[in-house]
Amino acid sequence: MNYDAVVIGAGHNGLAAAVELASRGWKVAVVEAKDEAGGAVKTREVTLPGFRHDLCAMNLSMFAGSAFFNKNKDALFAHGLGFAPASDCFASVFRDGTWLGVSTDLDATAGRIAGFSERDAAAWRAMFAEFGADAPHIFGLLGSPMPSFAAAKVAWKAWRARGTAWLYETVKLLLSSPRDFLDARFENPKVKAMMAAWGLHLDFSPDVAGGALFPYLESMANQAFGMVIGQGGADTIIKAMSGLLKAKGGEIILGAPVASVETAAGAATGVRLADGRVLNAKRAVIANAHPQLVFGKLLKPEPSRAEFDGKIAKFRAGPGTMMIHLALDGLPDWAAGEALKRFAYVHLAPDLEMMSRVYAEAVDGLLPVEPALVVGQPTAIDPTRAPDGKHVLWVQVRVLPADIRGDAAGEINGTDWDAIKEIYADRVISLLERYAPGIKAKILGRSVFSPVDLERENPNLIGGDNLSGSHHLDQNFLFRPVAGYSRYKTPVKNLYICGASTWPGAGTGAGSGFMLASMLAGT
Template identity: 60%
Template sequence: MSEFDAIFVGAGHNSLACAAHLAAKGWKTAVFERNETIGGAVQTREYTLPGFRHDFGAMNLSLFAGSAFHRKYANELNAKGLEFAPVAHCFASAFPDGRWFGVSNDLELTASRIAQFSATDAETWRRLVGLFPAEAEHLFRLLGSPISARSLAGTAWNLWRKKGMAGALDTGRLLLSSPRAWLEETFEAPHVRATLAAWGMHLDFAPDIAGGAVFPYLESMANQSFGMVLGKGGADTIIRAMAGMVTGAGGTIATGSEVAEITTAGGKATGVRLASGETHTASRAVIANVAPGALVGKLLPGGSGDAGFDTAMRKFRHAPGTMMIHLALDDLPDWAAGAELRQFAYVHLAPSLDAMSRTYQQAMAGMLPDAPVLVVGQPTTIDPSRAPEGKHVLWVQVRVLPAEIAGDAAGKIAPAPWDAVKDAYAERALDIIESHAPGLRRKILGRAVFSPLDLERENPNLVGGDQVCGSHHLSQNFLFRPARGFANWSTPVAGLHLVGAATWPGGGTGAGSGYMLAQKLGGG
């Protein structure tokens, strides 16, 4: 048995950020991870062929690069090997009519592309970009701070002081709007609307779901204003650097060490018991980076002692599933809409707001969508080091999918468990890419397919293949993430804290929950 100040269950990036800060403050920390590889959904491995490095889940590291944790520890992270690969051509969409639109970090280049669809939209874009710094101040303050009624009141006061009542209400309306509502009142070109709306699908916001407008807005404006960053060599560059900080400060990271139970006494967390039978004590905190259902369903066998909290954890809503297709390629896709698309980090294949809405509803009804939304990542166009010279990797997210299959909207695949149908459904996704980039299949050197079930097997936090560990709809966000009264990473068990994408401020690579909890526990 070993004694620590803080014990972490799971080695996702929020755990590592929290452990790194506490270790820097002199805490004796230990991180226990069930898998042999740390990082949670932020991993990079050779899934297809030797020399081809594929990001398991997260690819975009812009949130981490702009995070408060990175601002404080940039020098230490760089010393541990952190490297970013900057992206100038951030995201684009290709459409069935042979046209395309993309956002680069050159304002006039992006505006000129928009003007091909609508001169009015091009001027609107310039105006939004000009206003973005002032708007971003308030939104980033909200999304980057601990959430409480007091903090919300402070944000509202700051908004009123800077923008007046009308301006403050406009920002509030943006936060409550659906993607469709904001896009249709802001832009007139369907191609522009669809390109931006695709970002909502990354976070469980189909076009007609309230509260989703802010994500297409922030992603498009931030990419235009700052560009994007990937990890040099893979997204796991942030994991390796943070792990180096933890161990360099005397912390312990143990892989292949599954936590079977969080031990308690007198209503206080006292440590953990591993599946091997080992026990370890924590004198100051136990921090669980797990999906809410696992906390009360497994790690606390007798529950938390608060029936309301336990019910909320069991009923925590997960987003629809995702399939990941990793391809080793002889060359990048030859996009029929234009060779310029080969320069972009992301190419979305999501033809319209209506198509995205239909796909979402099909998945929610348990049906395999007939035309899923595809996010095609081309990381080696930015960072050639991820593949042998002249070769490439393709990172394909297939969104959105049911965790359990009740039927097929196309009527071609018989209902069956994912293990039986994943290859057939992967072919449907590849057919869609092939229709936009003829000859893709001839370039494939190797492939690996992860169904929603496979993703959960790899990482139990990805329940049903939910890559953002929980719906971000308004009823489960802000003060309600993961449950009313517990948005400050606390639980009813003293000394036990919950971090990760299921907690405020939600999914992404910004390390927000881990770092803010670390500041709360150990000071800034």
Template identity: 60%
Template structure:
């Protein structure tokens, strides 16, 4: 058995790398083992279509990383190591069938003026939200940025009651528990305004009627208005490259193409790992698994020794899947709703709350949605360096889709195998974009379609193409992510910890779970 690491981390996603950086800074020697050939998990950039066209494989938005506690601690060093953000002042927009559009930008009065074009009452509601946001954000970001432990969150609740009073605190709690539809219909009267903000719930697992989803459209719209958005200069992998450099400088190692077959544990204690080729490696202080709960059970050969914990991990619920379409283009889409849309980082095609709800239910039922929600990313509008001069890339998330196809809601596609269906279904999505941006198809130089099962093959944490590594519904969020009593990554096996997007605070590029665990193990 090989010896040599204080901590072994399974998986090289953003949470793993952040965890390794902090432990390395505290003097731990860390080894990271990744089954894929490229580190980064969902955060990586590849030439998927044509030479010189750099496509973000899954994650594109690095705003959570830029605003995280981890970046506050290590951002200066990572910047010296090459991490560079490309800021977007025109953050996101939605296009509608009637040729209208609405977008959120940081310019003074820009967003308000657009909202007023739909409803002056809604513009006034937006003013109120913007005015209240700093005070609200202080507590919401504190909630999301701290470990989910009762004594920590209890102090936060007491602080809110003391400083803001019971009524304000109760309203905040109601926001955290509300569905997107409830909050949006209470706050705005325009269906277009509601739909534009509700689209952000679909980035996670929150269709309009899912309780607990209101906070995500709220936070994304307010944060975009106040701070803007950032993507990675040259690609999202600018973050991964800098993290790898920092880990190496601390004496750590990242091994790709090395699948971990199991965690070695005897007498209720984890002592190392065994690779797929039979190599055994010891860990003196900790084994950290950045895996989905089902994956953790596989690493433990089906049992941790605690039947109740094992049942919780086995029953962990995943969100519907996502399909990715990557396009190399001669030019940006010519949006018929307005030339200004070419400057936005994201353009959503999600015309109504009811359509989003229908799409979600179809995907949950195993059907290919007749009209999926499309998140059309235009990274080269923000960062031209990702493509040859004058050319562009388009990053399209098709949300939601089933991991296992049982049928087609439109009654047009008869196949049920993603390997044969994905190109045909991609045609449906591109046809939807073409309706809003005539001539798109003629601009396509290259195309790569990534099915939900392709995503899972590359990263087993994305079960069925679930890009958020587990549903964020209330029954599986906050204290219950991934299960009650384990939101800090604790497992029944001494020395074994779980981290990643399946653990509080969940999905995104903020590296919250990995950084919190590293601070718990190595000290602040």
């Protein structure tokens, strides 16, 4: 079978690349090892019939704001895409029974902050006002290949519009730790904790350099635009992209693991599937996969590639993640206030000290005493995901060791995730019970995915790292995945890599797949 391009992996970045190339007249096939497209964006009944759970990704705001969506939105909606917007976006609960959250109503958000600090409420309003002018430049940079003329053009336009001082401040933002950035702008620890919790969505504890950008962008973007989840499930984007690709003449081949990338004269020529079929690719093989899988399993070692392969082998994973999916008889009764039932996300990360401690414990190989929890309440926004009157809860446990050396609490003796995952999940539920009394009695069904389970579900999530590689400064921007190869090329001619392991990193924005395809198509 002959194609212009073969894409390995039917995650959203692979599908975005395939759609863009198919729209340019390329003959494209996407091959996927699993029987279901989606990668880390899947929705499934994993507890009880009728309860639809997003296995990994839930927040689709990055997709809704992406260049890929902007170009294809009418066609995607025609193929069934559905969004469920949340105006009450995220909140944090604190040990003393108080809470703080961000809604799209600026007065409501600022009013909550003013309850803790009038000065911080004014600082929030000022930051939001500046965000309106900053956002086009920052998002323009994140939406440009790295490095590229387009990125340089964004920086030049920003300098012309905002001046040299702004450029210095932006570089400072990109390099700052969450704590340093927040200490310079706010005085109340609860305001800082509310924003800093976003750092742990990646692998940034409060004192890790480079971690300030994501808390800043998420806080301001949620204030400005709200949060978006998928109507009926996050897989709405996968279904719509798959339908659009097929309408453009592309193929999706499921249940087809790739055994090897075929090469000739130093160039990729196609892929060989595990069943022996060969798909020839005249112009490109695109691996929407972790580079360690590509260069560690799908390609034979070559002496000319030894230095590159060595660097890829050292590409670090971020800490592990656990997902706990709950079918509930009702939404949590948050002790901090009934209003929390309206929010898409509730963070259980009450202070910067706790965030620092949980990160240190996890990277030391210890099961954290008090993990940070991201509690998603999708049925508060989209009740169609559960039977009438019932709810699903999406609990992301951050951060955890991939390989267990011990338990920081001294209570769990095992070091095998398969043996202890339910025991550790009990610790998580007990923590949740502390902030939402009675939650245990509301649980109708439970499904736990340990870091090991997540890697089994999606081999790109090595060690349960849902980031497909740490986002620390030495593995981000020009260095993702390794220096000299941040523009999706590899040392093998016609072989390209996209996905979360490449710029601009993790998330549902489809940026790497779309940018790569645009580059290959000559724009």
